[in-house]
Amino acid sequence: MSLLWDWPTRVLHWAMAGLFLGAFSIAVASSEHGRVFPVHAAVGLLLGLAILLRLVWGFVGSRPSRFASFPLRPSSLARYLKEALAGQDRPTDGHNPAAGYAALAMLLLPLALAATGIAMGLGGKWAEEVHAVLAYAMLSVVALHVLGLAWYTRRHREAIALSMVHGRRRLPQGEAIPSSRPFMGVAFLLVLAGGGTLIWNGLDTRRRTLLLPGMSTPISVGENEKGRQGLEHQGDDD
Template structure:
């Protein structure tokens, strides 16, 4: 638990989100519009690097979901779909239970967004628009597979935008209906709770482990890109 600094009478701060989860969250928030802008303005070198960065963050996030902080682990927030629906059914209740980390519905939103972002970044590796640029693995597959990846890459982006808008609307609804601030804790890492709270205290993951995992994710993506480019060069001269 972090040091308690009471800004409101009768409350204390509880650390619920580690800096690695917050870093991934806000970088993805920035990378989505940045990727769109680089594609629209034909800055495809930057577009590729944005995709590589996004893929690195996703690989790290998935690994951190198994060995990271308690609130980051999939097993701590992935409930059954029925539980998620039950949570939404009780949404209008003002006196909501204290939720540490993602709730049952929010956990599924995280899983859906991770899946869509993986589909977007992964398909980009194989995409080839035959005009401006191609992904580093485009020449490692046949043209029909590359064309399918290109189609997925173009269409999934707008699904991601739709889900992101839904996510923002949900945040506003929680703020207006349930009086819960979901953005603040993702910025500061801490949730303000009553002093009398005696519930679970999330265990934070190792910063050293997180740094190693992030470095390994970056190396893995870099190696994949280099391999793809080497395959493309070999096929071009073959």
């Protein structure tokens, strides 16, 4: 077993998975009129921060984690799916074409979710339906990703999901990365912790508002007529 995934990739992978499932679960289980619902927005924004960090790492990280290593040519995907359906596919190092497209979708969709969530908070009614569609699209991609992992594990007798825990896989000689970059993994954790603290400090569950770092006016979260009235009164007092 050789080292394939560095610490930053693994840290961000599990952070993104946990944050998306957390945000989605809160949104589904709570009412837009309730005080718990704004936590969904806070978690979603932290997910957006994790995505931005992963995008940066996709350009400067270890070789298997870089976007340049993703096999994203449509012809590669078509060939891979054809071989997989025929039972002729071979084990791959890093992302196979299907996993590469899934990874790209799981990076872009949360960014669109964060953007439409902010647009909703700023009064954009058009964004509400788009936000819901994107959320279920993301859930579908995650489900397909998990099914793909299960299929690959059974097909090739390799528990590749565990490689995102310990970072190791069976690799040809010379394909392993030289370092797991633990200090960068800790640095990303600290950035997420700091970002989470700033977001949490700007959250007002009573008024159902969220003050984003760098903004002077809070945004509304969910059905928030009382919150909007409170902000209007605050502006009158000023």
